[in-house]
Amino acid sequence: MAAGRWIDVGRVEDIPRRGARTVVIPGGDEIAVFRAGDDAVFALINRCPHKGGPLSQGIVHGHSVACPLHNWNIALATGEAQGPDSGCTPTVEVRITDGRILIAAAATLIEMV
Amino acid sequence: MDGFTRTMERRAALPLEAREHLVVIGNGMAGCRAVEELLARDAGRYRVTIFGAEPHVNYNRIMLSPVLAGEKTFDQIVINDRAWYDDNSIELIVSDPVEAIDRAEKTVTARSGRVVGYDRLLIATGSDPVIIPVPGHTLDGVISFRDMTDVDRMVAAADAGGDAVVIGGGLLGLEAAHGLTLRGMKVTVIHLMPTLMERQLDEAAGWLLRSALEGRGQTIVTGGDTAEIVGETRVEGVRLKDGRLIPASLVVMAVGIRPNVRLAREAGLAVGRGIHVDDHMATSDPAVLAVGECVEHEGQVYGLVAPLWDMCRALADGLTGRHTGYRGSVTSTRLKVSGIDVFSAGDFSGGEGAQDIVLRDASRGVYKRVVVREDRIVGAVLYGDTGDGGWYFDLMRKAEDISAVRDMLIFGQAFALGGGAGDPNAAVAALSDDAEICGCNGVSKGRVVTAITEGAATLDAVRSGCKASASCGSCTGLVESLLAVTLGDDYGGERAVRTMCKCTSFGHDDVRREILAQAMRSIPEVMQRLHWSTPDGCSTCRPALNYYLLCALPGEYDDDQQSRFVNERMHANIQKDGTYSVVPRMWGGVTSPRELRAIADVVEKYDAPLVKVTGGQRLDIFGIRKADLPAVWADLNAAGMVSGHAYGKSLRTVKTCVGSDWCRFGTQDSTGLGIQTERMTWGSWMPHKFKIAVSGCPRNCAEATIKDFGVICVDSGYELHVGGNGGIKVRVTDLLCKVATEAEALHYCAAFIQLYREEARYLERTAPWIERVGLETIRARIVDDAGGRDALAARFHHSQRFSQDDPWAARANGAESEQHRPLSLTEPA
Numbered sequence A: 001m002a003a004g005r006w007i008d009v010g011r012v013e014d015i016p017r018r019g020a021r022t023v024v025i026p027g028g029d030e031i032a033v034f035r036a037g038d039d040a041v042f043a044l045i046n047r048c049p050h051k052g053g054p055l056s057q058g059i060v061h062g063h064s065v066a067c068p069l070h071n072w073n074i075a076l077a078t079g080e081a082q083g084p085d086s087g088c089t090p091t092v093e094v095r096i097t098d099g100r101i102l103i104a105a106a107a108t109l110i111e112m113v
Numbered sequence B: 001m002d003g004f005t006r007t008m009e010r011r012a013a014l015p016l017e018a019r020e021h022l023v024v025i026g027n028g029m030a031g032c033r034a035v036e037e038l039l040a041r042d043a044g045r046y047r048v049t050i051f052g053a054e055p056h057v058n059y060n061r062i063m064l065s066p067v068l069a070g071e072k073t074f075d076q077i078v079i080n081d082r083a084w085y086d087d088n089s090i091e092l093i094v095s096d097p098v099e100a101i102d103r104a105e106k107t108v109t110a111r112s113g114r115v116v117g118y119d120r121l122l123i124a125t126g127s128d129p130v131i132i133p134v135p136g137h138t139l140d141g142v143i144s145f146r147d148m149t150d151v152d153r154m155v156a157a158a159d160a161g162g163d164a165v166v167i168g169g170g171l172l173g174l175e176a177a178h179g180l181t182l183r184g185m186k187v188t189v190i191h192l193m194p195t196l197m198e199r200q201l202d203e204a205a206g207w208l209l210r211s212a213l214e215g216r217g218q219t220i221v222t223g224g225d226t227a228e229i230v231g232e233t234r235v236e237g238v239r240l241k242d243g244r245l246i247p248a249s250l251v252v253m254a255v256g257i258r259p260n261v262r263l264a265r266e267a268g269l270a271v272g273r274g275i276h277v278d279d280h281m282a283t284s285d286p287a288v289l290a291v292g293e294c295v296e297h298e299g300q301v302y303g304l305v306a307p308l309w310d311m312c313r314a315l316a317d318g319l320t321g322r323h324t325g326y327r328g329s330v331t332s333t334r335l336k337v338s339g340i341d342v343f344s345a346g347d348f349s350g351g352e353g354a355q356d357i358v359l360r361d362a363s364r365g366v367y368k369r370v371v372v373r374e375d376r377i378v379g380a381v382l383y384g385d386t387g388d389g390g391w392y393f394d395l396m397r398k399a400e401d402i403s404a405v406r407d408m409l410i411f412g413q414a415f416a417l418g419g420g421a422g423d424p425n426a427a428v429a430a431l432s433d434d435a436e437i438c439g440c441n442g443v444s445k446g447r448v449v450t451a452i453t454e455g456a457a458t459l460d461a462v463r464s465g466c467k468a469s470a471s472c473g474s475c476t477g478l479v480e481s482l483l484a485v486t487l488g489d490d491y492g493g494e495r496a497v498r499t500m501c502k503c504t505s506f507g508h509d510d511v512r513r514e515i516l517a518q519a520m521r522s523i524p525e526v527m528q529r530l531h532w533s534t535p536d537g538c539s540t541c542r543p544a545l546n547y548y549l550l551c552a553l554p555g556e557y558d559d560d561q562q563s564r565f566v567n568e569r570m571h572a573n574i575q576k577d578g579t580y581s582v583v584p585r586m587w588g589g590v591t592s593p594r595e596l597r598a599i600a601d602v603v604e605k606y607d608a609p610l611v612k613v614t615g616g617q618r619l620d621i622f623g624i625r626k627a628d629l630p631a632v633w634a635d636l637n638a639a640g641m642v643s644g645h646a647y648g649k650s651l652r653t654v655k656t657c658v659g660s661d662w663c664r665f666g667t668q669d670s671t672g673l674g675i676q677t678e679r680m681t682w683g684s685w686m687p688h689k690f691k692i693a694v695s696g697c698p699r700n701c702a703e704a705t706i707k708d709f710g711v712i713c714v715d716s717g718y719e720l721h722v723g724g725n726g727g728i729k730v731r732v733t734d735l736l737c738k739v740a741t742e743a744e745a746l747h748y749c750a751a752f753i754q755l756y757r758e759e760a761r762y763l764e765r766t767a768p769w770i771e772r773v774g775l776e777t778i779r780a781r782i783v784d785d786a787g788g789r790d791a792l793a794a795r796f797h798h799s800q801r802f803s804q805d806d807p808w809a810a811r812a813n814g815a816e817s818e819q820h821r822p823l824s825l826t827e828p829a
C-alpha cells in the first residue's frame, strides 16, 4: 500500500448503523461514507444521480439508500439507481483495517492535505 | 496403545540427546497441539521442552466457560495430562514464563533465571485480554476472563454473593455473564455497541439473544460506555458516561484480546498486530516459528481455535519436511450458553450482488439468514435452530454452487436434499391432511383446504375464514402454496389487503394490531415476530414501524433515529441544495419584538439567504448549513423559541385570527384558544402532518375549514371541524359537532388527534382517513361515546408527556453533534 493512497476517516463506530457521515475533501467532491445495518461500509460521492440530493442524509436499508429528496433508491455497492430509475453515482473504494475506515485517495479526488 | 508403541519405536531410532531441540514458549492450545501434530508425523525427530506461564498441564481453554458455569470440572477439560508429557519425553516447565529470547545465542531465559538453548523455537504465547484503562481498572475485584486463575477468582466472588458487571457483550463476556448468573450473581452486561456480539450477529439475531438473556434475569445495557470503576480498594460499582452507577463487587472485563507479541518484538522479530509468519509458520527468523493467536498471517489475526488446528498442521508438516503450507482460515462461531443456540459464519455483510434468504419463526424463536452471492453461500447467521450451521458452513467453505437447492436452502439440509426437493408446492401437496399448517392457531392442512374449496380464494379470505396465517404470518408461504395446489390456475395470487411493503405479507392494520397485542417495543422485535422477509426492512416500512411503536408504547418503545426521514432526524427541512430551513414555533402566529430580533440576528449572523413569512403564520429562515444548525437553535432557544416541527409528521401549526380582542366581528378569543391548542398539541408525532386553525367567526380568516382540525367560533360556542386539506386535493372539513366551552373544544381536539394517531395508517392524512372510515365512525367514537372520548384524550396527554421536549435544545447542547460534523481526515498510521 503506497503511502497516501488510502485515507483514514475514523472508526466504523463513528458512523451510526444504517446511517452515514460525510467526508469533506478540500477542493473536491464531498464523500458519503455509509454503514449498513450489518456493518458493511460503503463510500459514494454524496450526490444523487437524479438531482444531486445529499445521499448521506437518506434512509439506509439493506445495502441501499433512499435519497432524501425524491426517494430514488441507490445501491451502495455500485452507486446505481435501482428499480425504474436509472443513473449512477461514482463509488469510492473503501477498506476496513483494525476497525478503521480507509477510503481510496484516487489522485483525481484527493490531493492529500 | 498403538500411537505410543509407534512413538517408542521411532524414538529408538535416535537417542534423545542427539535430536534437534525444539523449545516451545506457551503450554496452551496451539503450543501443545503443534507438538501433538509433530509427534504424530515423526515422534523421534525432536527433543521437546515446553515453557508454561500457568501452573497447569495443557487444558482446553474454550471449556473454561462450562467450568465457570459449573457444568464441567477442571480435570474434565485437561487435554494432555502429565503422563503424556512423560511418555513422549517432553520436559514441561510450568509457572516459569520465558522473559527473553537471544536469537544470536539461540537461548531463552525464563523468569527463574533458567537458560535453555534451542535449535528451533516455537512461540505460542496466545493473547492478552484488553483492559480498558478507565479510572479504577486496577482495583481489587476487576478481572479478565482468560485462564483458570480467572475462573477461580470468579467462582470465589460468586460464592461471596453480590452483583457482577461484565464489560463487553461479545462471546466471552456473555459466557462469563452466563456462568456468573448460574452461580447466583445478579449480572449486568455493559456493551458499547447497540447489538450484542455485533461482529458475529446481525441486529435481528442480536435482539433475540438479548431478549433471551434478559428473560434469564440479566440486565443488558447496550450503548453503554464505561466512565470509571468506583471503589476504595475493592471495586464497588461501575459508572457509565451517562452518569448511571451500577453497583458491583466483581467486574469482568471482556472487551477483546491483543496478540501477546512482547517477547517476539523485543527479540527483534517482524511484528505487526501479531508476529508475522509465512505459510509455514516461520517468523522473520527461520529458526523461530510461531502459531496461535499471537501470529499474523497475510494480515489476519485470529481469536478462535479452528485456525490453530490448520496452522499446527502446516507447522508440523514444515518441521518434518513436507511443505503443505497454511492458507488462512474461514471461521464460524457458536455461543456456549446452554439453551441458547447461536451460530454465525462468514461475511454476512454481503456486499455487491449479495442476496439474503431469511426465515423467521416467531413461535419457536427461530431466525435464520443465509447470504448468497453468485450462487455461493458467503455467510450465515442462525438463532434458535442452529442444526444446519455445519452444513451451511461446509457449503460455504467449499464454495459449492447451491443453485439447485436454493429455494429449499433455508429450510435446512434434510428438507433441501430430501423429499419434494425443488418444488415447494409439491412438498406441501405431499403433506397429510392433519399436518399442522398454522402453529399459532392450530390449523391443519385439511381445514385450510376445506376453507379454500368452500370459496376462500385469496390469502386474506383464508385468514378470515380459518385463521391460518392470521397471527404471526410465518405460514403465509405454506398457505399460498395450498391455494396454488388447491385452486390450480384459478389462483391469481392476489391479496385483498395491500401489504405494508415488499418486506411483509401483512397490511398496516394487522401490524399495528399485533404490535399492541404483543406489546412489542422495537423494530427488530416486530420484524422477528411478524416474519419480515428482509433483514432490516426498507425505507417504506421502517419509518411506519417506528411510528406505530411510538404510538403504541410512548415512553417505553425504542425510538430508531435511523428509521426516520432526514427532516425528522435533523429537525429541519432539507432543501434542494442540501442546506436546511429553520422554522421556530410562533404560538398561534403571535410574536414579539424579542423573537423577531432573535430571528433577525440569526439571519444576519449565519448569512441566511432568505427569511420569509410562511403560509402557516410564522417565519422560515432558509439556507442554513447542516453544521450551523445547532448554533442557530441555541440562539433561538436563548430567545425562548422552540422547534416549530415544520419538518415532521407531527403537529405543524395552529393558525389563528385576531378574534374578539380586536376584531369587530369576533365572537370568541380565537387567538387565545389557538395558543392553548398549540401548547397542548405541539411536539406530538402523527401518521402524517397535522394542521389546526381557530377562526373567530364564520368569515373564517384562519381558513379553519381546510385544516385537519378546525374551530369556528360562534356566539353560542365552538364548531369543531375535521378532515380538511388545503393541499394537493382540496377537501373541506366535515362538521364534527358543536361544543359550548373552550375546555370542551380542547378535550375533543385531544380525543380526535389520538383517534387519528391510533387508527390512521402511516402517511395517511386526516382527509383520506375520514373518507376511508367514514365520518359516522368518527362521530360515534368522539361525540357519542363520552367514555371512549375521555380515554382517547387521556392517552393523548400521556403520550405528550414524552414528546413535549424541544428537540433543538438537546442538539444545541451538543447531543448527537456527530450528525452535524463531517468525519475528519488523517493519513493512516
Ligand code: SRM
Pocket (backbone or CB within 6 Å): B573, B574, B575, B581, B583, B612, B613, B614, B615, B616, B617, B618, B620, B646, B652, B653, B689, B691, B706, B707, B724, B725, B726, B727, B728, B729, B765
Ligand atoms: C414553508 C411553507 C411554504 C411557505 O413559504 O409558506 C411550506 C413549505 C413546504 N411544504 Fe407546504 N408549506 C407551507 C404551508 C403549506 C400549506 C398552508 C397551510 O399550512 O395553511 C399547505 C396547504 C394546507 C394543507 O397542508 O392541507 C401546504 C401543503 C403542502 C403539501 C400538500 C399536502 C397535502 O396533504 O396534499 C405538501 C406535500 C406533502 O406534505 O406531502 C407540502 C410540503 C411542503 C414542503 C415541506 C415540501 C417538502 O416536503 O420538502 C415544503 C418545505 C419547503 C422548505 O424547504 O422548507 N405542503 N403547505 C409553508 C410552511 C408552513 C409552516 O409554517 O409550517
Ligand SMILES: Cc1cc2nc3c(=O)[nH]c(=O)nc-3n(C[C@H](O)[C@H](O)[C@H](O)COP(=O)(O)OP(=O)(O)OC[C@H]3O[C@@H](n4cnc5c(N)ncnc54)[C@H](O)[C@@H]3O)c2cc1C
Pocket (backbone or CB within 6 Å): B025, B026, B027, B028, B029, B030, B031, B051, B052, B053, B054, B061, B062, B063, B064, B065, B096, B097, B098, B099, B124, B125, B126, B127, B145, B146, B147, B172, B175, B260, B263, B291, B292, B293, B294, B302, B303, B304, B305, B306, B308, B334, B336
Ligand atoms: C473463556 C474462553 C472461551 C472461549 N471459547 C471459544 C470457543 O467457543 N470457540 C473458539 O474457537 N475459541 C474460543 N476461545 C478462544 C480460544 O481459547 C483461543 O483461540 C485459543 O486458546 C488460542 O490458543 P493459543 O495457544 O494461541 O493461546 P492460549 O491457549 O492462550 O495459550 C497461550 C499460553 O501461553 C502462555 N504464555 C504466554 N506467555 C508466555 C511466556 N512468556 N512464557 C510461557 N508461557 C507463556 C499462556 O499462559 C497460555 O497458557 C475461548 C477463549 C476463552 C478464554
Ligand code: SF4
Pocket (backbone or CB within 6 Å): B657, B658, B659, B660, B663, B664, B665, B666, B670, B695, B696, B697, B698, B699, B700, B701, B702
Ligand atoms: S373574519 Fe376573522 S378577523 Fe374578521 S372578525 Fe372574523 S375572526 Fe375576526
Ligand code: FES
Pocket (backbone or CB within 6 Å): A048, A049, A050, A051, A052, A053, A067, A068, A069, A070, A071, A072
Ligand atoms: S435528487 Fe435524489 S431522488 Fe431526486
